[in-house]
Amino acid sequence: MLIQKNRSIYLVSPVIICLYLVLLAFPASTLHAQDTEYPVKIIDHHKFYEYTVQAREGFFRLKVKFKVSEDEIKRYNPEAKDGLRAGMKVLIPVYDENGNHVKAVPEQRFKEHIVxxxxxxxxxxxxxxxxxxxxxxxxxxxxxRSLQTGDVLKIPIAGDAGSDPTNETAVQKQKATIEQAATPPPVRMHKRHFRIAFLLPFMLDQKHESTDSRFVEFYSGALLAINEAKAKGRTIEVFTFDTEKSDLKVMEILHDTLFENIDMIVGPAYSNQVPLVCDFARIHRIRTLIPFTSKVVGLESNEYIYQFNPGQDTEINKLAEVLTTEARNANLIFIENPYVAINDEGNQLVSQLKVLLRNHKTDFKSLSIDPSNTTALRPALNPSGENIIIFNTNRIGTLSAQMRQLIQLSDSFQVKIYEPFSWRTLKAEKPASFYLSAFRNEYPDKTYEEYMQKFDSIFGWLPVTENPRYDLLGYDLLNYYFSTADLPAASKAGHYPKYEGIQSTIQFEKATDKGGYINKQLNHYE
Known part of the structure; x- marks a missing residue:
């Protein structure tokens, strides 16, 4: 992507907001050069002919026609390394009479700004x-005169070369191919200078009540880790953007803002925004940390994505481990509501968990019960041992009658339910439970006390979020990043080293051979 290098940075305590820049775009044109005329693509500020290979044409004929070497053709067209085929479209660099790769000619453009x-x-x-x-x-x-709300202003865009907006996606793909062929991904060993971009929904343009303190606290904890890294000699530039809740806002930031030489993106927060940022990270080869979402589409094929929140597959595997080891003697009962939607996460968990339990030859019962039916529970319980109940839905609101019945039965039976982590913050009545979490229940005393003293001295206020603490999440993740930033890619080992943070144990592992990384560290709590 071609980006205009103008920016302004405003400080909004404690948030640094980098305001908007402009993506330049130039239409594809047709040029006369190298004694020929073909459609021209503008890629990475330079001009390329887009040429369709004719029948019986090989590298020699293209070398003569365009005055380029075979190595140059292969460099910009990796798919041609095994030879040319009729109908294949190839990119040929455009050279001037002095043999220099021709740059795109800038032109004056404007954008509109509504006051x-x-x-x-x-x-x-x-x-x-x-x-x-x-x-x-x-x-x-x-x-x-004074400016009035609604005034439309013409804002000049400094000249630069770009791509035809209608063909932007194709050009980005071509640019990515060229970059991958021409320049291998850098191995950042002993790096001391970092540029980090935060994409978080601070909602600064909304009323104060709309501001989500979770993300302000996350950002504050991250800044504390950055401050400590600076004290150790690292130079760090921080760029922070208010993404609000809109995917359009994220598109605006990615397309109109300077992201040159960014080392890491942190965010976004909402699932509708994640695919946009992930695509951007893949095209521009930027390591991107997704702190909150547990469903990152395309993780299996995007090596630049780091997903902290363990996904459902990790949860199911860990749950199967608990049920086949620590709870192997329990009476395991699946209570299944026949009206639950197929795509309910609880339904998917139960279906996959049963497969793993069968593979481990672990017995279980399945009861198909209407939510209003409470009489079928008692006969299925074991009066002389532990009973573990797992529901096929994450919608706790549909289970109130069965929860009340289980609470009553707890007087006569040893009953325990599996509680999805999302239920932890709800005030619904529940019997005894166990759950899995990426966050510790208790923090190491000395380390936590030192952290809180630093936080209070820098910010002068205390975090209010609990279970998890979002400030500690930001602090742990950024500390983990700096502890692994000097390491080469983990593709050979398949994982990065394990890190013990204040609130979380973190270890990113390869999701697939060609994919990104996911943290699979989960704790079992009663």
Whole structure:
């Protein structure tokens, strides 16, 4: 992606907000060069002919026609390494008479800015890094008066080369192919300078009540880890963006903002935004940490993604391990509501868990019970041993009648349910339970006390989130990043080293040979 290098940074305590830049785009054109004329693509600021190989044409004929070497053709067209085929489209670099690769010619372009409430001329100038003289030159209608909400301003975009917006996706794919062929992914050994971008929903443009303290706390914990890394000699630049809850906002940030030489992206928070950032990370080869979402589409094929929140597969495997070892003598009962949707996560968990239990030759019972039916539970219970209940739904609101019945039966039977982690913050009535979590229940005393003293001295306020503590999540993840940033890719070993944070044990493991990484560390709690 081609990016204009202008930016302004505003400090909004404790958030640094990098405001918008502009993605430049130039239409594909047709040029006369190297004594020929073919469609031209603009890729990475340079011009390429897009040529369709004709029948019986080989490298020699293309070398003569375009005055390029066979190695150059293969460099920009990795798919041609085994030879050319009729109908194959290849990219040929365009050279001038001095043998230099031709750069795209910049042109003047504009974007529109609609003046928002309470927005001043000074703020707009800072937003776009433009002088007052130039702004007035292109907007004479605002001379001699104050800005009004709804005014439409023309903002000049500094000249640069780009791609045809209608063909942007194709050009990005071609650019990615060229970069992969021409330059191997860098191995960052003993790196001291880092550029980190945070994409989090601070909701700064909303009313104060709408601001989600979880993400402010996460960011604050991350900043504390960054501060400690700086004290150890690392140079770190932080770029932070308010993504709100909209995928359109994320698209705006990715396409209109400077992301040159970013080492890591942290975020986003919401599942609808994740695919956009993951695609961007793959194209631009940026290590990207997804802290919250447990469902990252494309993780299996995107080597730049790091998913902290263990997914359902990890949960099922860990649950099967607990049931076949620590709880192997328990009376295991699946209570299945026949009306539950197929795509209910609880339904999927039960289906896959049964397969693993059968493989381990572990006995279990399955009861298909309407949620209002409470009489079928008692006969299935073992009066002389432990009974473990697993429901086929994550919707605890549909289980209130059965929960009350199990609480009553707990007076006569040893009953325990498996509790999805999402139920931990709910105030619904439940019998005794066990659950799996990526977060510790108790923190190491000395380390935690030192952390809290640092947090209070820097920020002057205390976190309010619990189970998990979002500030500790940000702190642990950024510390883990700095502890592994100097290591080569983990593709050979299949995993990075294990890290013991204050709240979490973290170890990223390869999801697949060609995919990204996922943290599979889960704790079993009663």
């Amino acid at each position: 928002e409430r309470k927005q001043t001329l000074f703020r707009i100038r800072k937003l776009y890094s433009i002088s007052e003289e130039e702004l007035l030159k292109h907007n004479p209608h605002i001379r001699g």
